[in-house]
Amino acid sequence: MTAKIAYGDIEVGTELPAQTFPVTRATLVQYAGASGDFNPIHWNEKFAKEVGLPDVIAHGMFTMAEAIRVVTDWTGDPAAVVEYGVRFTKPVVVPNDDEGATIEVSGKVAAKLDDNRVRVDLTVKSAGQKVLGMSRAVVRLA
Amino acid sequence: MALDQSFVGRSYPPTDPYEVGREKIREFAQAVGDTNPAYTDPEAAKALGHSDVIAPPTFVFAITFKAAGQVTTDPQLGLDYSRVVHGDQKFAYTRPVRAGDRLTVTSTIEAIKSMAGNEILDIRGEVHDEAGEHVVTAWTKLVARGADAAEGEA
Numbered sequence: 001m002t003a004k005i006a007y008g009d010i011e012v013g014t015e016l017p018a019q020t021f022p023v024t025r026a027t028l029v030q031y032a033g034a035s036g037d038f039n040p041i042h043w044n045e046k047f048a049k050e051v052g053l054p055d056v057i058a059h060g061m062f063t064m065a066e067a068i069r070v071v072t073d074w075t076g077d078p079a080a081v082v083e084y085g086v087r088f089t090k091p092v093v094v095p096n097d098d099e100g101a102t103i104e105v106s107g108k109v110a111a112k113l114d115d116n117r118v119r120v121d122l123t124v125k126s127a128g129q130k131v132l133g134m135s136r137a138v139v140r141l142a
Numbered sequence: 143m144a145l146d147q148s149f150v151g152r153s154y155p156p157t158d159p160y161e162v163g164r165e166k167i168r169e170f171a172q173a174v175g176d177t178n179p180a181y182t183d184p185e186a187a188k189a190l191g192h193s194d195v196i197a198p199p200t201f202v203f204a205i206t207f208k209a210a211g212q213v214t215t216d217p218q219l220g221l222d223y224s225r226v227v228h229g230d231q232k233f234a235y236t237r238p239v240r241a242g243d244r245l246t247v248t249s250t251i252e253a254i255k256s257m258a259g260n261e262i263l264d265i266r267g268e269v270h271d272e273a274g275e276h277v278v279t280a281w282t283k284l285v286a287r288g289a290d291a292a293e294g295e296a
Contacts, residue, residue, distance in 0.1 A: 002190050021175065034173035036204050060228050065174040065200040072199070077190045078180055078238060081199050085232030085281070134230070 004076035007116040007141040016074045016107040016120065021066040023058050023092065024100030031062045045096060057091035063103055063131060067124045070105045071137050082117065083138035092126040101126050107137075116141050145254045145261050145286075149219055152251045154212040159244035159272065160205045167197045167241060174198065187240075196238040202245075203231065206267035206280040209247035213265050214284070219251075221263065222286055229262065230283035236276045244272040252281070259288030 028042045037059055040047040048056050064086050072078040094101045103126050110121040117140050124132040164184075171181040179186035180196050187195045214223050239245070246269070253264040267280040 027173075027175075031173045034170045036208070061200055061203050061231070062174065064231060065176075065198060068199050069174070069176055072176075072178060078178060078199060079190070079192065079196060079235075081235065083232070083234045084199050085230065087230045088228055 002077050003080040003140065003142045005074060005141050007112075007118070010109055010112070010118055010141065012109055012112060014109040016070050016109075018104070018106035019070050019073070021069070021103045021105065022100060023062065023066075023094055023103060024098070025056065025094060025096055027100065028056065028058060028062070028094060031059055035059065035061060037061065053091065053093075055093050055095055058094055058101070058103075060086075060088040060091075063088075063092055063124065063126075066103050067105045067122050067132060067135055068137060070107045070122065071120055071139060074107075075139060075141070080139050080141065081137055082140050084136070086122075086124075086135040087133040088131075089133040090126075090129050090131045092131050103131070110136070113138065144256050145219060145221065145263065147254055149251050150254055154209075154216075154249045156246040156248045156270075157209045157212075159246050162197065162239055162241055162243040162245065164195055164241040167195055167201065170201050170204075171198055184241075192238065192240055194241040196240045199233060199235070199238075202233070202239050202269060202278055202280060205245060206247050206249075206269060207282065209249050209267055210265045210282055213249050213251060213263070221261070221284075225287045226284050227287065228282070229285040230281070232281040233278055235278045237278075239269075239277060243277065245269050245277060261286040261288070 032038050045056050105124050107120045107122040109118050111119040120137045122135040168182050248268045250266045252266045255262040263284045265282045269277045
């Protein structure tokens with residue numbers, strides 16, 4: 001494991017480069033295939049509305065996968081992530097148009113731990129609303 | 143109907159091994175739009191100290207969630223899966239999943255709670271490699287919405 005960020009260079013409050021990730025219906029179909037999660041709420045508008053959702057929604061695990069990219073792009077080596085957890089609080093609603101939705105992710109170092117580890121707290125939003133809660137990663141730095 | 147508390151602590155038999163393939167990792171990385179070369183280029187992965195390409199952190203969920211099916215479809219537990227949404231997800235890694243791994247999952251029911259008309263089920267999946275070494279633990283919280291409860295999301 002060879003993270004490119006040194007523990008000694010990091011302070012509590014250090015911000016990670018924020019990123020925005022697009023998600024369209026095509027993205028969800030591709031993710032369904034790759035992940036094996038074919039729940040129709042992620043691709044079938046009629047079904048999603050029948051079960052009370054506003055429209056097709058992204059897989060929670062897709063959003064979770066996008067959010068950690070802010071951390072793995074920062075560390076370089078994805079193996080630097082030793083813990084990662086989220087709470088799924090609001091759905092990412094994905095309309096059937098060319099633009100779809102966007103997932104906005106920012107992160108900052110919330111605590112310095114022992115053994116060169118830091119805790120990164122992530123803020124994950126779509127359409128102005130937080131979609132993940134308690135979104136935290138523990139990362140081992142160089 | 144409340145789930146039976148006596149199921150707390152119950153473990154299910156380890157799954158048959160899931161063999162992690164380079165191309166499956168590539169497919170997953172492409173699906174989430176992640177171009178980190180550690181996921182697709184064995185040489186880049188080796189430069190970081192890994193013996194082969196590694197998988198993105200959440201890749202293993204497909205394996206642990208399938209294993210959790212032993213729990214969610216256990217007729218004795220009696221979970222109404224049509225009302226289930228994914229509440230929380232957490233992973234703790236000893237090392238990253240990598241191509242060539244043959245992984246088994248042992249699922250355990252950690253907790254069963256009733257809250258505001260919902261049934262909450264916490265499942266822990268311990269993932270081990272062929273040598274029996276721990277790779278990652280996945281904690282999955284499932285919420286079975288009560289008939290009168292507000293709609294949630296997956």
